[in-house]
Amino acid sequence: MKNTQKKLKAKHFRYLSKDIIKNPMIYIRNFYRYKTDITNWRNHINLFVQAGGYPEMANTRHAENGFQCKQMIEQIEVAYVIFKQCRIPKQAYPLQFVAQREDYSNYILHTEYTRNGKRDVQDIISKFFSYQSLDKWYRTMDELMTNMSKRESDNYDKFGDKILAIKELLIRLAFALHYIYEDEHLLVLVPPYVKADPTPAHDTTDPLSKLGELVHVGIGEQYEEKEKTLDKDQEQQLPLSCPSKFHPKKRVTVPPWLAPQPYSTEALRAFFDKDDLLGWRDNIRNWYQAIIAQEQYWSTNRDKRFSGANLLYLYSCIHSFLEMFFDELTDDHIVQQDSKSKDTLAIFQETPSIHIHHKNGNIVFYYIDSTEIENPFNAILNSLQPFSNYEWEEILYAWLEYGLSHNGYSGKYHEYSTFIYQSLTKIIELSYILAFADEIEFIIAE
Structure with missing residues (x-):
């Protein structure tokens, strides 16, 4: 036939x-x-x-x-x-x-x-x-x-x-x-x-x-x-049914030398070799302030540390850093989030909670609970889970975009900006404990 x-x-x-x-x-x-x-x-x-x-x-x-x-x-x-x-x-x-x-x-x-x-x-x-x-x-x-x-x-x-x-x-x-x-x-x-x-x-x-x-x-x-x-x-290609307009790429591709790698203590130490704990916390805080404030953006300060290239580098490092932990999530770690779970997210109390001694100096952590130092790895995974991997990618890209903009961030994650900033800081603090667990000494408050 x-x-x-x-x-x-x-x-x-x-x-x-x-x-x-x-x-x-x-x-x-x-x-x-x-x-x-x-x-x-x-x-x-x-x-x-x-x-x-x-x-x-x-x-x-x-x-x-x-x-x-x-x-x-x-x-x-x-x-x-x-x-x-x-x-x-x-x-x-x-x-x-x-x-x-x-x-x-x-x-x-x-x-x-x-x-x-x-x-x-x-x-x-x-x-x-x-x-x-x-x-x-x-x-x-x-x-x-x-x-x-x-x-x-x-x-x-x-x-x-x-x-x-x-x-x-x-x-x-x-x-x-x-x-x-x-x-x-x-x-x-x-x-x-x-x-x-x-x-x-x-x-x-x-x-x-x-x-x-x-x-x-x-x-x-x-x-x-x-x-x-x-x-x-x-x-x-541009949409044929709307006026010609430039559409920026919605994701920055991380270069191979910053690509995600399997989780290891050596990888965490390498992360803190690029900047120390105080440097990472300062960068996250400055980034947060740049995205929430009108007319205040990353390069407002003429210091070379606040160039657009520096913010892109920070974005790439944090992006790869979080991906490393997301690759470690298993079904045992994942907590199912219902549709209203994000409505209950609360801002942490910023208080000196944990004191340690490391490398001839004392360091204060502000967002770690005393119960979390027993298993900081699980605490990191729990800190990631209010948002999915894809949502974290959207958040980081939005922060990159608005960090370089005169406008304050008003996107769909706007109401969680402070919670996101505190979560990133907390994850970095917990990672520091993981990276140098054999070297740090916890100071017991009198």
Whole structure:
């Protein structure tokens, strides 16, 4: 029988390159490893659809609306490639999400999208394109973007109840692609008479089929260089649906010589070789003051210690320093944070709490509890956990950005600024005890 399915090409899409069409794992890996995590991306989708469906809730000054719209369309296009290449069948009732009670429990308790108790990427993608075609999804996204640019809606029935289905399907699609990223492949169900060839590598001169590339090649070493090139190209692209604007990179890449390393006492000592305890504490305090005060920024002082390069160096050191401890977190250490846990964060009492003698001098710690000196390593891990690794990265980058700015920090972690400053100081103090445990002498207060 002649195959009448049209070959997918870049010209059929708005944003996809031929490399991503050939192997969607390039995009999936790049997006979820380097650009965001699934929780933040879900929140972006939620706010975007909410603002597009009801313009009065939109923040028209949010310059990234157009960029986020473009990213959502890219995800739809990637899913469409998988949908066509894997020949996923459509469904008659695409909005029937809960097949059994276990699916309901997985959604409520774990935010897991399952069918019959298991993750099913094909089912999610099938529902998405069974609900409406790729062309209709293009129109939907364009209408949402256009709608949010208005001060008020001129047609409240534009989407009607469908806005709920649109939001749910977009969020489920984001999770489906994230599941592929976590598994590093898509499991495709085939008839029982089809036998897969478990060849470890594609070393023939014949090209793989589209399905073979998706399932067999995975991320493939042959795409590593193209993936790096693609990452650079995507950073240079501007959203097509908003005015041309420069978008600064949201993360500074730590140079190799400051890359995270396995935790060790030697690594901690090397950290304090770059600056002593008092120097690190002063730098953190000056950084904190620079980000909370209006018209006071890092380079206000003409001292060369307060140059922009010096702040970037401080950011890089603290970034790598925290990553070293995050790499040590295990399931036994991790404390699950509920949605309201951050509301209970309290500022520490800054008092001389612990006194030590080290290197012919006395040192005072201000944020360490006497019970924490018995196991400072666990105390450090506990001090990190009010925020996730990704949140700490966002915090440090925001502090870097506002430390070099005339403006005081007013971002989403603003209300925790003092707590963050004190936590960083506390972690450094605890690290000093770990680094020089065999040399320091605790002074008992009389």
